[in-house]
Amino acid sequence: MNARLRTVRLVLAEPLRISRSTMAARDAVWLTVEHDGLRGHGEAVTSAYYGLDTPTLQRLLAAVDLGRFADPETALEALRDDAPSAPPAVTAAVEAALLDLVGKRANAPVHRLLGAPAAPVAATARTLGITSLTHAAAQARRLAASGFQVLKVKAGSPDPEDDVERVRVVRDAAPGARLLLDPNGAWTLRQAEKLLPRYAELGVEAVEQPLAPGDPETLAALAERSPLPVIADEDAVGLEDARRLAGRVHGVNVKLAKCGGVHAALRIAEAIEGSGTALMLGCLTASSLGLAPAVHLADRARWTDLDGHLLLADDPWSGIGGADGFVRASDRPGLGVTHADLA
Numbered sequence: 387m388n389a390r391l392r393t394v395r396l397v398l399a400e401p402l403r404i405s406r407s408t409m410a411a412r413d414a415v416w417l418t419v420e421h422d423g424l425r426g427h428g429e430a431v432t433s434a435y436y437g438l439d440t441p442t443l444q445r446l447l448a449a450v451d452l453g454r455f456a457d458p459e460t461a462l463e464a465l466r467d468d469a470p471s472a473p474p475a476v477t478a479a480v481e482a483a484l485l486d487l488v489g490k491r492a493n494a495p496v497h498r499l500l501g502a503p504a505a506p507v508a509a510t511a512r513t514l515g516i517t518s519l520t521h522a523a524a525q526a527r528r529l530a531a532s533g534f535q536v537l538k539v540k541a542g543s544p545d546p547e548d549d550v551e552r553v554r555v556v557r558d559a560a561p562g563a564r565l566l567l568d569p570n571g572a573w574t575l576r577q578a579e580k581l582l583p584r585y586a587e588l589g590v591e592a593v594e595q596p597l598a599p600g601d602p603e604t605l606a607a608l609a610e611r612s613p614l615p616v617i618a619d620e621d622a623v624g625l626e627d628a629r630r631l632a633g634r635v636h637g638v639n640v641k642l643a644k645c646g647g648v649h650a651a652l653r654i655a656e657a658i659e660g661s662g663t664a665l666m667l668g669c670l671t672a673s674s675l676g677l678a679p680a681v682h683l684a685d686r687a688r689w690t691d692l693d694g695h696l697l698l699a700d701d702p703w704s705g706i707g708g709a710d711g712f713v714r715a716s717d718r719p720g721l722g723v724t725h726a727d728l729a
Contacts (some may be wrong), residue, residue, distance in 0.1 A: 387419055387421045387422065387451075387452045387454055387457070387458060388419070388420045388421075388422070388640070388713060389417060389418065389450070389452050389454060389483075390417075390418050390420075391415055391416065391417060391418075391444060391447055392415070392416045392441050392568060393414070393415050393416075393444060393450060393658060393712050394414050394416065394702065395411055395412075395413055395414075395416050396411060396412055396413070396431070396671070396672070396698055396702075397410070397411045397698065397699045398410055398671065398697050398699060399627070399697060399699045401515075401669065401695060402513070402515040402540075402697060403515045403516040403517065403540070404515060404516065404540045404542065404568075404569045404570050405420070405498070405516070405541065405542020405543075405569055405571070405572035406435075406542070406570055406571075406572070407435075407661075408629070409671065412421035412431050412432045412433070412671060413431065413432045413440045413443075413571065414429050414431045414432075414672060414673060415429070415430050415431075415440070415443045415444055415447055415479070416428070416429070416675065416728075417429070417430070417447050417450075417479050417480060417483045418483065418555075418728065418729040419452060419458065419483045419487050420487075420555040421457060421458055421486060421487060421491075423729060424487060424490045424491060424706065425486075425487065425490075425728070426458065426482075426483040426484060426485070426486035426487025426488070426489075426490065426720060427482070427483055427486055427675055427721070427723075427725075427728060428441050428478075428479040428480060428481070428482030428483030428484075428486065428656060428675070428679075429479055429482065429673060429675040429676035430447065430475045430476055430478070430479035430643065430674060430676075431475070431643070431670050431676060433475065433643070433706050434477060435621055436473065436644070437642045438473060438475055442463060442489070442626070443475075443476070446472050446473065446476045447476055447479065449472075449659040450472070450476070450480055452480075452484075453545045453696070458484045458487040458488050458491065459488055459491075459683075460487065461484055462481070462484040462488055463593045465466065465477070465480065465481055465484065465520070465647075466649050466650075470646055472623075473510055474623075474624070474643060474644055474645055474646035474647070474650070475643040475644075476644055477646045477647055477650075478642040478643050478645075478647035478648075478650075478679070478684055479643075480647075481647035481648060481649065481679075482624050482642075482647065482648070482675075482676075482678070482679045482721065483644075485499065485630055485648065485679065485721065486720035486721040488720075489719045489720035489721065490719040490720040492719070493559065493719050494715060494719060495682070495715065495718060495719060495720065495721075495722055496648075496678075496679065496682040496715070496716055496720060496721055496722070497682040497683075497685075497715050498668065500648070500652070500682060500683070501643070502682075502685060504685075504687035505715040505716065506681065506682060506683070506684040506715045507685075507712055507713070507714045507715070508681075508682070508684035508687065508690040508692070508712065508713055509522075509534075509535045509536055509690065509711055509712055510534075510536065510691060510692045510696075510708055510712065510713045511516045511536040511537065511566055511689065511690065511691040511693060511713065512529050512534045512536070512537055512538065512662050512696065512711070513537065513540065513568075513691070513693055513697065514537060514539050514540065514552075514556065515589065516540050516541070516542065516543055516548075516549075517538050517552075519538070519551055519552055519555045522539070522555055522556055522559075523553050523555040523558070523559040524555065524559075526555075526559040526560040526563070526658045527559040527560060529563075529711070530559070530560035530562065530563055532562075532709065532710060532711060533710040533711035534563065534634060534710075535562075535563060535564060536563065536565075536689075536690075536691075536711075537543075537556060537560060537563045537564070537565055537566070537567040538565075538568055538633075538691060539552060539553050539556055539566070539567055539568070540563060540568050540570070540599065541553075541567055541568065541569040541570075541572065542571075542572030542573070544573050546573075546581060547570075549581075550581070550584055550588075551587065553565065553567065553585060553588050553590065554588060557589060557632075558647075558710050559718070564591050565588070565590045565591055565595070566590070566591055566592055566593070566594065566689065566691070567585055567590050567592070568593070568594040568595065568619075569593070569594075569595065569596050570594075570595060570619075570620070571596070571597060571598040571599050571620050571644065571653075571689050572591055572594045572596075572598075573596045573597060573598075573609065574598075575597060575604060575645045575654075577595060578596045578608055578612075579608070580711060581596075581713060582596070582612050582613055583613050584613060584633045585614060586613040586614045586653070586678075589597045590614055591614070591615070591617055592614060592615040592616070592617050592636065592637065592689065593612075593614060593617065593719060594613070594617045594618075594639055594666075595617070595621065595639075596608065596620060596621050597617075598622035600621070601621075602618065602621045602622075602627070602630060602631055605618060605621055605631075605635065606631060606634035606635055609634060609635040609636060611644055612635070612664075615636030615637060616636050616637075616664050617635065617636060617637035617678075617689070618631050618635045618637070618638050618639065618640065619638075619639040619668065620640040621637075622639060622640070622643065624644075624646065624650065624654075624656075625645070625650065625653050625654055626655060626659070628654045628657050628658055628663075629657050629658075631663065632657060632658045632661035632662075632663045633661040633662050633663055633717055634660075634663070635663055635668045636663065636664065637663060637664045637665065637688065637689065638658060638665065638666065638670040639653065639664060639666040639667075639689075639691070640654050640655070640665060640666065640667055640668065640682050640687075641667075641668045641670065641680075642669075643669075643670050643672075647679070648679050648682070648683060651680070651683060652683070652686075653665075655683075655686050664687075664688035664697040665686060665687045665689075666687055666688065666689035666690075666691060667680050667683060667684060667686075667687040667689070667690050667691065667692060668691045668692075669691065669692050669694040670694055671691070671694040671697050671698070672694045672695065673695055673698065673701050673702055673703045674695045674701055674703035674704055674705055674706050674723050675686055675694050675703040675711070675721070675723050675725070676694065676695070677692050677694055677704050677706055678705065678715075678716075678721040678722065679721060680692055680704045681713045681714070681715045682715045682716065682721070684713060690713065692706075692708070692713050693708060695708065696708050698711065701721045701723055702726075703724065703725050704724055704725075705718070705721070705722050705723035706721065706722075706723060
């Protein structure tokens with residue numbers, strides 16, 4: 387098998403402000419794996435939070451030795467069985483490229499390789515950053531009119547009342563939408579205890595990672611007495627974190643770039659099944675190529691937050707939809723996404 391890399395700049399349609407940062411663009415590194423005339427593609431994106439800049443991603447992906455395997459099926463099996471030494475985002479990108487190629491060789495979409503006969507379709511949340519009340523209301527109104535049923539509002543402003551008012555105007559602008567809240571770990575325990583009842587009164591359905599990561603015991607204790615469901619995100623990185631929190635929080639946000647890919651996500655889903663902790667599928671801001679593997683798992687999640695490609699000014703890949711509020715896995719072989727210049 388031959389592999390090559392390509393690095394591109396993904397620019398957001400507008401800067402996204404969350405509690406810890408503001409992002410206007412990020413780099414994506416595309417991995418293309420070729421075997422017997424067919425190509426599979428995967429994507430890893432830079433992340434300051436996970437310590438992955440462009441040179442690091444390029445170096446780590448270039449170091450992956452797929453040429454030692456006879457075929458992509460063998461490589462994919464080895465990837466599942468071996469303990470990965472690379473960061474999860476790199477492992478996820480390699481797995482995605484192999485899944486894409488294996489699916490094309492089998493003339494089957496990825497969801498069918500994973501045991502789902504029908505292509506998953508899910509209502510995805512659409513993220514609204516920390517912004518002015520006027521802009522938040524206009525966004526919510528426009529998104530609801532486009533078909534979005536779930537809106538996720540970022541929180542963590544220096545003044546907590548600003549966040550409360552933003553949720554209030556979003557609720558008024560899109561009264562039929564389900565609302566999620568994500569402070570990205572910005573609150574203290576005391577703030578969370580005061581704010582969560584107010585958000586429950588506003589009809590917020592669930593809150594992601596209200597407390598700073600690093601103390602999952604306190605997060606679990608908060609979830610036990612919270613008036614609305616608490617979903618662990620930054621405190622639920624991989625399988626062991628999910629096992630530790632199973633039955634103690636209401637949900638875990640699984641991002642493929644955080645946990646290590648599709649099969650790592652499936653192991654987490656299996657670990658929490660029946661515990662009372664539900665699966666949320668999340669993402670980083672990325673192209674449709676980066677989002678596609680998770681879309682093929684979307685039928686397994688209670689909450690689907692796969693809108694990273696919708697935040698871009700120009701998505702270079704297509705094939706999973708989302709502009710009407712629903713992401714759809716393709717029935718085409720592999721990941722089912724296309725690029726004008728890449729086959």
